[in-house]
Amino acid sequence: MSTTSDESTGTKRRNILLLLPLLAFLAxxxxxxxxxxxxxxxxxxxxxxxxxxxxxxxxxxxGLERDGKALPGLxxxxxTGAVTLVNVWASWCVxxxxxxxxxxxxxxxxxxxxxxxxxxxxxxxxxxxxxxxxNPFVANGxxxxxxxxxxxxxxxxxxxxxxxxxxxxxYKLVGPxxxxxxxxxxxxEIEKALAKN
Numbered sequence: 001m002s003t004t005s006d007e008s009t010g011t012k013r014r015n016i017l018l019l020l021p022l023l024a025f026l027a028x029x030x031x032x033x034x035x036x037x038x039x040x041x042x043x044x045x046x047x048x049x050x051x052x053x054x055x056x057x058x059x060x061x062x063g064l065e066r067d068g069k070a071l072p073g074l075x076x077x078x079x080t081g082a083v084t085l086v087n088v089w090a091s092w093c094v095x096x097x098x099x100x101x102x103x104x105x106x107x108x109x110x111x112x113x114x115x116x117x118x119x120x121x122x123x124x125x126x127x128x129x130x131x132x133x134x135n136p137f138v139a140n141g142x143x144x145x146x147x148x149x150x151x152x153x154x155x156x157x158x159x160x161x162x163x164x165x166x167x168x169x170x171y172k173l174v175g176p177x178x179x180x181x182x183x184x185x186x187x188x189e190i191e192k193a194l195a196k197n
Contacts (some may be wrong), residue, residue, distance in 0.1 A: 009029070010072055011051065011174055012115040013088040014129055015119070017031035022023060025082070027111060033081070041085075042053045042130040046151070048153050048154065048161075048169045048172065049169055049170070049171065049172065050168060050169065050170075051168060051169055052097075052167055052168055052169075053076060053079050053163055053167050053168070053169060054151035054152055055076065055151065056074050056075060056076055056078070056079075056141070056151075057073075057074075057075050057076075057148075058073050058074045058075075058117060058142055058143055058146065058148050059073045059141065059142055060072050060139075060140065060141065060142070061073075061118055061123055061126055061127065061141075061142050062123055062138050063123070063127055063154040064126075064130065064135075064140060064172060066135055066137070066138070071135075071137065071139055072139045072154050073140070073141040073142070074115060074117065074140070074141030076167065079167045080165075080167055081109075081111050081129055081165055082111045082114070082165060083162070083163065083164060083165055083190065083193045083194050084113050084114075084162075085103075085106060085109065085112060085113070085114050085115070085159060085160055085161070085162055085163075085186075085190070086115050086116070086117060086152075086160065086161040086162075086163060087099075087103055087115070087116050087117070087137070087153065087159075087160050087177075088116075088117045088119050088128075088149060088152070088154050088157050088158060088159045088160070088161075089116055089117070089118060089119065089138075089157055089158050090118065090119045090120060090121045091109025091121050091122070091125040091126050091128065091129035092121065092151060092180060093157045095158055095175065095176035096129075096157060096158045096176065097129070097174035098176055098178075099134050099158055099178070100133040100136065101132045101134070102177040102178065102179065102182050103134075103136040104134050104136045104187075106136070106177075106182075107136040107137075107138075107173055109190075110134070111139050111194055112190060112194070113137065113139075114136045114137055115137055115138060115140065115141075116136075116137040116139070116140040116141070117140070117141050117142075117143050117148065117149060117152070117154075118140060118142045118143065119143050119146060119149050119154070119157050120141070120143065120144065120145070120146045121144070123142065126142070139192045153172075155174060158175065158176045158177075159172065159173065159175070160172070160173040160177060160186070161173075162186070162189050162190060162193055163193075164193045164196055165193075165196065166196070170189065170192070170193045171186075171193075173185065
């Protein structure tokens with residue numbers, strides 16, 4: 001009888017020992033989840049905030065026009081002297097299409113300029129996308145291989161960077177512009193950037 005009791009106790013101990021790694025993993029996963037703000041990656045800070053815009057020399061999207069004029073590409077001169085919202089987008093990005101109406105709303109504010117970085121996209125697809133959903137950009141650079149976006153610290157698309165008149169990155173929004181973050185986050189950040197000389 002004592003042998004059965006000893007075997008039962010031994011089996012329980014082994015089962016507990018087998019469960020410990022699983023319990024430890026779940027505890028760590030929960031900790032990471034809550035430390036990142038319940039999974040909200042838009043809250044991850046960028047090391048580039050306060051830093052000058054990275055060296056940028058992106059060619060224009062060939063054949064892209066606005067008001068009968070060819071849209072220029074992007075260079076560091078694009079960001080000098082104006083508050084600028086840089087939108088990293090692609091035609092294959094579903095949230096990019098969803099945010100266009102909000103970008104067009106921002107483009108009506110003549111105190112700022114909206115520019116784009118077309119990320120890893122086919123030129124024909126990019127032109128069709130802007131023709132279908134709208135073109136809020138005054139300039140758009142193409143980053144076909146994604147190397148230019150790496151310098152910006154881009155994780156994926158869409159991402160938005162707010163640049164101050166001094167050519168420094170003032171704010172980064174990971175993910176699409178939405179009705180909520182436009183009012184609660186982006187417009188207040190734009191006003192802050194406009195208030196700086």
